[in-house]
Amino acid sequence: MKILVIHGPNLNLLGTREPEIYGTLSLDQINSSLKQLAVDLGCEISSIQSNSEGALVDAIQSARGVYQGILINPAAYTHTSVAIRDALAAVDLPTVEVHLSNIHKREEFRHHSFVAPVAVGQISGFGLNSYLLGLRALVDFVSDMNKS
Ligand code: DQA
Numbered sequence: 303m304k305i306l307v308i309h310g311p312n313l314n315l316l317g318t319r320e321p322e323i324y325g326t327l328s329l330d331q332i333n334s335s336l337k338q339l340a341v342d343l344g345c346e347i348s349s350i351q352s353n354s355e356g357a358l359v360d361a362i363q364s365a366r367g368v369y370q371g372i373l374i375n376p377a378a379y380t381h382t383s384v385a386i387r388d389a390l391a392a393v394d395l396p397t398v399e400v401h402l403s404n405i406h407k408r409e410e411f412r413h414h415s416f417v418a419p420v421a422v423g424q425i426s427g428f429g430l431n432s433y434l435l436g437l438r439a440l441v442d443f444v445s446d447m448n449k450s
Contacts, residue, residue: 303444305437306369307336307349310377314351316402324402325429332430336373339434343441347373361390370448371383371399371440373433380405380415387416396443400436401426401434 312319314409317328330407333349340347348369350361372395380399390397397420404412404427405412413433418424421444425432 303345303371304338304369304442305345305347305373305413305443305444306361306365307333307347307360307372307433307437308374308376309349309352309398310353310358310379312427313375314353314375316447327430332433336433336437337428339437344436345441347436347437355379358383359385359389362386362393363449365395366393367372369395371444373400373436373440374398374417374421375400375402375433376415376417380417381411383416391421392415396440396447397421398436399424400428400432400434403427404448 313329316324316332317326336349352358352394374397375398376383376386399415399417399418399421405450406426415424423439425436428435
């Protein structure tokens with residue numbers, strides 16, 4: 303099973319970006335923890351990060367036929383991007399949305415997600431664990447789908 307991990311805008315700055323909200327781990331550290339977990343779960347992952355909405359849409363479109371699921375932290379585009387939501391709906395791959403912070407506990411504009419309605423589910427507020435739990439949930443979901 304191959305899973306594409308997508309990190310949205312400003313997540314390249316993790317480690318130094320508002321550490322009181324997002325923690326002190328860098329994106330590389332998050333990606334290496336995901337890689338370790340992927341080995342345990344017996345899946346392969348590739349990750350990309352982009353600050354550009356178009357590049358994220360392109361990555362989602364290219365996932366079709368190559369990956370069996372998408373783990374995505376759309377970051378600020380969660381709250382604004384119809385294009386990312388439409389791309390996810392178009393490729394119709396099981397998607398899990400993750401956030402380091404609890405978006406529902408923060409400013410009101412972060413409470414709405416354009417991605418949530420096209421995702422299998424959302425995990426928010428557990429820092430690195432949001433990604434790790436999200437990967438576990440996604441791999442389970444895809445395995446179950448393949449059984450039926
Ligand atoms: C985020 C939450 C978003 O509201 C914010 O714009 C981000 C990161 C998170 O992981 O907590 O950039 O997706």
